[in-house]
Amino acid sequence: MKAFLCYGIAAVGFGVVFLAVMRGWAMTVNYAVARLSLVNLLRSNPKAALQYCRSIPNTFLDSIAAAIVTASMAQSRDPKMISAATYPAYDAGGMGVSTAWKMALGKAKLGAAASCGAVALALSSSVNPILFIILAVCALGGLGWLFWSKLESERVIVLARHEVLPEVERVFVEGRYG
Numbered sequence: 001m002k003a004f005l006c007y008g009i010a011a012v013g014f015g016v017v018f019l020a021v022m023r024g025w026a027m028t029v030n031y032a033v034a035r036l037s038l039v040n041l042l043r044s045n046p047k048a049a050l051q052y053c054r055s056i057p058n059t060f061l062d063s064i065a066a067a068i069v070t071a072s073m074a075q076s077r078d079p080k081m082i083s084a085a086t087y088p089a090y091d092a093g094g095m096g097v098s099t100a101w102k103m104a105l106g107k108a109k110l111g112a113a114a115s116c117g118a119v120a121l122a123l124s125s126s127v128n129p130i131l132f133i134i135l136a137v138c139a140l141g142g143l144g145w146l147f148w149s150k151l152e153s154e155r156v157i158v159l160a161r162h163e164v165l166p167e168v169e170r171v172f173v174e175g176r177y178g
Helices: 002-026 031-044 046-055 060-074 079-124 130-163 165-173
Strands: none
Touching (some): 031 060, 060 079, 130 165
8 A cells, every 4th residue: 555655646746846847947048049039129129029028928028028018108208217117017027937936946846845755655665665766856856957947037037137128218218119
């Protein structure tokens, strides 16, 4: 009976971590490529830049999209007013992205704990623990990757605030957003 319990706990734990890693994989974007594409779109076709930002959810592009929408609602070309509207909107979008990463990381922590619990249960009974150790190491590796990706995402949000957000403001100050 303990053997079935070990297999069940290990499978569920590894599955939860696997699903969290897949969600995290969907929330990653290459910053250099995305920044270059976004800046080129902002300079040539600002409306397409908004659509580009909305096409990749749960990334720093969500923050940029929030800033674009807020600046367009301001209906002003005053740089101070645009800046006063875009920075809080950008920060709020960044908080949403950070929350999505925290949720994925929290689920992965539970899955990794379940996988490690399966190893402990296998060691305390007469079940061969090799498979459970392999699954637990894979789950801990996935948890480590998620943690690193979360830190990278937060770094990119701060970096984009200083590199991309001034380009967004420039679009509205110059009146290029239809």
